[in-house]
Amino acid sequence: MAFCLRSHSGLIFRRILSQKCGKPIDFHRIQQLRCLSTTFQLNKVVSFNLSDIGEGIREVSVKEWFIKVGDTVEQFDNLCEVQSDKASVTITSRYDGKIVKIYHKIDDIALVGQPLVDIDVADDDEAPKKAEDDPEKYSDSSSSDEEEAKGTPCPAAEDARKKVLTTPAVRRLAMENKLDLTKVKPTGRFGRILKGDVLEHLNLIPAGTVKPHPTLLQTQTQQTPVAVPRAVTEDRVEVLKGVRKVMLKSMTEALKIPHFAYSDEINMSKLMAVREELKGDALERGVKLTYMPFFIKAASRALLKYPILNSSLDEANESVIYKAAHNISVAMDTPQGLVVPNVKHCEQKSLLDIARVLNELQERGQKGTLRPEDFTDGTFSLSNIGIIGGTYTHPCIMSPQVAIGAMGRTKVVPRFGDNDQIIKAFVMSVSWSADHRVIDGVTMASFSNLWKKYLENPNLFLLD
Numbered sequence: 001m002a003f004c005l006r007s008h009s010g011l012i013f014r015r016i017l018s019q020k021c022g023k024p025i026d027f028h029r030i031q032q033l034r035c036l037s038t039t040f041q042l043n044k045v046v047s048f049n050l051s052d053i054g055e056g057i058r059e060v061s062v063k064e065w066f067i068k069v070g071d072t073v074e075q076f077d078n079l080c081e082v083q084s085d086k087a088s089v090t091i092t093s094r095y096d097g098k099i100v101k102i103y104h105k106i107d108d109i110a111l112v113g114q115p116l117v118d119i120d121v122a123d124d125d126e127a128p129k130k131a132e133d134d135p136e137k138y139s140d141s142s143s144s145d146e147e148e149a150k151g152t153p154c155p156a157a158e159d160a161r162k163k164v165l166t167t168p169a170v171r172r173l174a175m176e177n178k179l180d181l182t183k184v185k186p187t188g189r190f191g192r193i194l195k196g197d198v199l200e201h202l203n204l205i206p207a208g209t210v211k212p213h214p215t216l217l218q219t220q221t222q223q224t225p226v227a228v229p230r231a232v233t234e235d236r237v238e239v240l241k242g243v244r245k246v247m248l249k250s251m252t253e254a255l256k257i258p259h260f261a262y263s264d265e266i267n268m269s270k271l272m273a274v275r276e277e278l279k280g281d282a283l284e285r286g287v288k289l290t291y292m293p294f295f296i297k298a299a300s301r302a303l304l305k306y307p308i309l310n311s312s313l314d315e316a317n318e319s320v321i322y323k324a325a326h327n328i329s330v331a332m333d334t335p336q337g338l339v340v341p342n343v344k345h346c347e348q349k350s351l352l353d354i355a356r357v358l359n360e361l362q363e364r365g366q367k368g369t370l371r372p373e374d375f376t377d378g379t380f381s382l383s384n385i386g387i388i389g390g391t392y393t394h395p396c397i398m399s400p401q402v403a404i405g406a407m408g409r410t411k412v413v414p415r416f417g418d419n420d421q422i423i424k425a426f427v428m429s430v431s432w433s434a435d436h437r438v439i440d441g442v443t444m445a446s447f448s449n450l451w452k453k454y455l456e457n458p459n460l461f462l463l464d
Helices: 008-021 027-036 038-042 135-141 155-161 168-176 195-201 242-254 269-284 292-305 351-367 441-456
Strands: 045-049 059-065 078-083 088-092 097-102 109-111 115-121 259-267 311-314 319-322 328-330 332-334 337-339 380-384 403-407 411-416 422-435
Touching: 078 115, 168 195, 242 337, 259 441, 269 422, 269 441, 292 328, 292 351, 292 380, 292 403, 292 441, 332 351, 403 441, 422 441
Parallel strands: 328 380, 380 403
Antiparallel strands: 045 115, 059 078, 059 109, 078 088, 097 115, 259 422, 311 319, 332 337, 403 422, 411 422
């Protein structure tokens, strides 16, 4: 419970502060500030609600809990991982304290704005009414209330004005010992100064007692035994969740669009040679260079000439919205299902930049850690079904986009050369789908021809 300055502890506080500052202080003002928080401090158990994670998402399913009842957590510690219709999101704590209640089990549906857990805050001064996820915001909001007093603050309180990440209780401990917190080595997450750090600095506990917070290392993937397929003995009902649920919604919308298809073949021989020459140098820069970055960059170059394919249809106003950014969505097969994040501003990125972003998206997709913003504002789509198999397909347009392309498997086939000799060629098929309300066949074919030209003559990338 927060104290008022007329209490016994308050009188002690007045005496200490006056001695250290040596200047008159407006204690009436401090008392007003202190007593304002009494109502909140009376109830130490706070409910931590699921905040809005964007994209109009109103519910998520709980994938994993990182805590249990009785655990002690600090700000920014992971509480749980939730799965929205589009991506997995890790929820972190806003408070220091002890977990006293968990509201949901694994696979339960949690609603935005409703409680996830109840936390018994660790100290009456350690849990702000609404802490922010940004460490710098928290460090500012936790500055000592004594700075509100009139007059010059004492030297012991100077650290409160600096961007030191810690709690008010630790600041009070530092003030009582005339310690400048900027000289204390932090061991908490995000450079946060813990109580133990101060005690070590003051030689009140042996050095090395407080261990640095472990960095978040990539967990090694464990090989799981291959499940032996078994016959289903009885019917069962499974509620659609996560990626399957969003597929239901997106494909229902997609099939309202009048599709038309266009297919062609691409001679990949020159591109395969160029990629083979470049992949070693790219790997030295930490980038795995596949064919998809070439497909994406060629599409972006072709969209500059045919911007109608990088648009969306506003049915209500019977108008077309031309998108300035080339945010090209890429279909990916992940353990969670098929997801379609996008590489943003491909028109501004080099081939290597696109490859780097694509590597990051694929890595996060395999770990199930794609973020909602990875899926937003896609303007055009590509899908490489060839890595799985198949030659031709009829891809479904992702509303509100107006076009999508799917590349099939590259095959070795005989072709006639310049002198009518039979040569070995590597040929890939492509299947385009377009919204026939906006795009006509000539435009789609012209775009495809330009895209094909870039891939069959990869040196053209150098001219751009």
